[in-house]
Amino acid sequence: MDSDLLLKELQAKHDFPTEEFPRLIDLFEERSFKKNEIIFQSGDVVKETYFVLKGILRQYYISPDGADRTIYFAEEGAWAGELMSFLHYTPTNLNLQALEDTNVIFLNRKNWEVAMTTIPAFTMYHLKNHQRIIVKLKEEVGKAVNETPDEKYRRLVKEKPHLLQRLPQYQIATYLGVTPETLSRIRKRNTML
Numbered sequence: 001m002d003s004d005l006l007l008k009e010l011q012a013k014h015d016f017p018t019e020e021f022p023r024l025i026d027l028f029e030e031r032s033f034k035k036n037e038i039i040f041q042s043g044d045v046v047k048e049t050y051f052v053l054k055g056i057l058r059q060y061y062i063s064p065d066g067a068d069r070t071i072y073f074a075e076e077g078a079w080a081g082e083l084m085s086f087l088h089y090t091p092t093n094l095n096l097q098a099l100e101d102t103n104v105i106f107l108n109r110k111n112w113e114v115a116m117t118t119i120p121a122f123t124m125y126h127l128k129n130h131q132r133i134i135v136k137l138k139e140e141v142g143k144a145v146n147e148t149p150d151e152k153y154r155r156l157v158k159e160k161p162h163l164l165q166r167l168p169q170y171q172i173a174t175y176l177g178v179t180p181e182t183l184s185r186i187r188k189r190n191t192m193l
Helices: 004-013 018-025 083-088 109-118 120-146 149-159 161-166 169-176 180-191
Strands: 029-033 038-040 048-054 057-062 068-074 095-098 102-108
Touching (some): 004 018, 149 161, 149 180
Antiparallel strands (some): 057 095
16 A cells, blocks of 8 residues: 555644554555446445545536536545545435546544544644635635636636646536536637637
8 A cells, every 4th residue: 555645645734743654554445446436426324535546536416407516626645525424424415436547545434533533643634634624615615606617717727737637528517517518618718818
């Protein structure tokens, strides 16, 4: 198991002591998902939290009319899951899918609780990271409400240009909340700038 990426993430967000890492990594398991594989879907109770080592996952909702809306891409070095379902054993409204062949390490609920109660550095990392995520989500919601599709596209180009090379156009469109045809027009307009 190549766990260096996880250690880098832990130390980037919190002063995680290297000597504590072996105890933590022993609680993780490893899994691979094939491209387009559904990991969990709306109605499931989420039983694991994933850290991406290689590949990319997308989290999305499906609207009542059947359209999906991507809210998050988890690339190498990112976490994916659904905390409310995971913590409270309740069905999720989200879906999680591998967009490429993807390798993850994950914690099941029992091992997550062991990590949270016996490795204080992991608990502090977790608290700090969730505070950061809450702030980022508020910013994202504000931008989503106030930005035009062209502005959203330009922000994506600026903040995550590699996604445009890595993902099919229809996945980018679901993230921006537009149709693939609208995305084509947006791309043309923005290449002329």
